[in-house]
Amino acid sequence: MAETDFDVIVIGAGPGGYVAAIRAAQLGLKTACVESRETLGGTCLNVGCIPSKALLHGSELFEEANHGMAKFGVIAKEVSLDLSAMLGEKDTAVKELTGGIEYLFKKNKVTWLKGKGSFVDASTVKVDGKDYTAKDIVIATGSSVTPLPGVDVDNDGGVIVDSTGALKLPKVPEHMVVIGGGVIGLELGSVWRRLGAKVTVVEFLDKLLPGMDDDIRKESAKIFKKQGMELKLSTKVTGAEVKDGKATLTIEPAAGGDAETIEADAVLVAIGRRPNTDGLNLEAIGLETNQRGQVEIDHDFATKVEGVWAIGDCVPGPMLAHKAEDEGLAVAENIAGEVGIVNHAVIPSVVYTMPEIAGVGMTEAGAKEAGHTVKSFKFPMMANSRAKTNREPDGFVKVIADAETDRVLGAWMIASVAGTMVAQVAQAMEFGATSEDIAYTCHAHPTHAEAVKEAAMGVKGLPIHI
Ligand code: FAD
Numbered sequence: 001m002a003e004t005d006f007d008v009i010v011i012g013a014g015p016g017g018y019v020a021a022i023r024a025a026q027l028g029l030k031t032a033c034v035e036s037r038e039t040l041g042g043t044c045l046n047v048g049c050i051p052s053k054a055l056l057h058g059s060e061l062f063e064e065a066n067h068g069m070a071k072f073g074v075i076a077k078e079v080s081l082d083l084s085a086m087l088g089e090k091d092t093a094v095k096e097l098t099g100g101i102e103y104l105f106k107k108n109k110v111t112w113l114k115g116k117g118s119f120v121d122a123s124t125v126k127v128d129g130k131d132y133t134a135k136d137i138v139i140a141t142g143s144s145v146t147p148l149p150g151v152d153v154d155n156d157g158g159v160i161v162d163s164t165g166a167l168k169l170p171k172v173p174e175h176m177v178v179i180g181g182g183v184i185g186l187e188l189g190s191v192w193r194r195l196g197a198k199v200t201v202v203e204f205l206d207k208l209l210p211g212m213d214d215d216i217r218k219e220s221a222k223i224f225k226k227q228g229m230e231l232k233l234s235t236k237v238t239g240a241e242v243k244d245g246k247a248t249l250t251i252e253p254a255a256g257g258d259a260e261t262i263e264a265d266a267v268l269v270a271i272g273r274r275p276n277t278d279g280l281n282l283e284a285i286g287l288e289t290n291q292r293g294q295v296e297i298d299h300d301f302a303t304k305v306e307g308v309w310a311i312g313d314c315v316p317g318p319m320l321a322h323k324a325e326d327e328g329l330a331v332a333e334n335i336a337g338e339v340g341i342v343n344h345a346v347i348p349s350v351v352y353t354m355p356e357i358a359g360v361g362m363t364e365a366g367a368k369e370a371g372h373t374v375k376s377f378k379f380p381m382m383a384n385s386r387a388k389t390n391r392e393p394d395g396f397v398k399v400i401a402d403a404e405t406d407r408v409l410g411a412w413m414i415a416s417v418a419g420t421m422v423a424q425v426a427q428a429m430e431f432g433a434t435s436e437d438i439a440y441t442c443h444a445h446p447t448h449a450e451a452v453k454e455a456a457m458g459v460k461g462l463p464i465h466i
Pocket residue numbers: 011012013014015016017018034035036037041042043044045047048049050052115116117118140141142143163184276279280311312313314319320321322323324352
């Protein structure tokens with residue numbers, strides 16, 4: 001095999017692409033991965049999941065030291081913020097994790113082709129002027145921030161930033177306006193609120209967090225308000241002007257009406273992400289994207305062009321790192337002639353605020369729309385002994401089951417460790433569990449996870465602690 005000839009070429013080294021490349025190599029295939037960034041790991045490790053969680057953790061420690069610990073008798077005197085140390089710790093985590101992927105590539109003999117990849121034909125990819133061939137090519141090019149016309153982002157010291165800029169603000173803004181009450185807006189808005197900013201979230205829809213269960217969307221708005229965030233729902237931003245380090249935003253009701261202006265010294269644009277499919281020269285292989293710019297695939301992650309596959313944020317479905325990773329494993333297994341499957345009905349999602357917000361499976365409305373007769377129960381965290389002891393009263397666990405078969409259709413929760421709790425429901429759903437199965441599983445006491453058991457007991461109408 002020539003040096004430039006591979007069994008598999010993966011374009012993009014995010015959680016989808018790097019996992020696909022490593023698994024393909026593990027399965028004995030000569031594999032290359034094309035990545036144009038300086039470091040591996042894609043959006044998630046460089047400017048997404050990892051740096052945002054580092055800042056969420058750091059800012060949570062700051063808030064706890066300021067407001068949370070004293071009631072337990074831990075008196076921290078003169079708590080102060082060293083923002084550059086916090087940002088530095090985040091950068092260290094990113095460096096360690098992206099370096100870790102480079103180590104894994106070497107260990108598994110995956111060749112990193114540095115540069116932008118584009119198709120020459122269905123078995124040839126051009127990188128940095130040189131052609132590389134492979135029988136199978138995986139598109140794993142991920143996604144980028146959706147721009148908002150009239151609100152220009154400048155991530156290098158500007159007032160208006162996107163998520164990448166909001167991960168490295170040099171000082172805590174006095175007033176941050178977040179455009180978009182979705183996952184990024186609420187996570188990064190929480191970071192800067194905890195560090196001292198007044199935060200206003202402007203959301204086009206009448207509720208936060210589209211796609212989540214309605215009860216969660218309502219309750220989370222109450223919690224964020226209680227934490228001091230100002231929420232302007234059913235509101236749109238129609239223009240922005242930047243002058244002398246301040247932005248003046250024009251906003252108006254989403255349904256139309258009188259405009260008003262708000263001033264901010266930082267604006268975070270977080271209205272969604274769109275797939276990276278431009279620049280791949282897909283025309284050369286006769287592959288069209290859909291209206292949303294996504295690459296359409298079948299159940300096996302194959303596109304309609306033989307030998308070309310696609311996974312992760314650039315294909316339909318939730319834009320989540322763990323979904324991309326699982327698709328990466330599955331596509332490599334399919335290419336190697338094994339059976340790679342992802343159950344897209346059971347992909348958990350988590351918002352890493354405090355408390356965390358998590359869900360898996362169908363929402364109650366979605367289950368009804370799908371034709372199920374539904375029974376559900378909401379168990380409040382206030383009635384969970386561990387949450388009560390830790391003074392974490394906010395939130396609930398809601399389990400949704402089919403009224404006839406009792407099979408669990410979904411679960412939604414707000415709790416300090418909801419991101420961890422949701423995993424047990426995902427696993428139960430993979431095993432086709434009923435709410436009774438969860439209700440009769442012995443849960444350790446005292447744990448937050450007991451709220452999942454109680455919610456499942458409630459579906460039958462017999463919870464104990466409420
Ligand atoms: P990406 O991670 O986007 O990787 C694609 C890679 O392909 C990029 O490195 C890009 O440089 C490269 N590339 C693109 N085109 C080419 C080309 N032509 N040639 C060479 N290389 C190319 N998800 C979670 O599940 N949990 C979280 O907590 C979470 N937090 C997030 C926080 C933020 C602020 C953001 C922005 C996102 C977050 N996400 C989170 C989403 C998550 O980052 C994505 O779902 C995930 O990274 C998608 O993986 P991917 O492999 O499909 O694409």
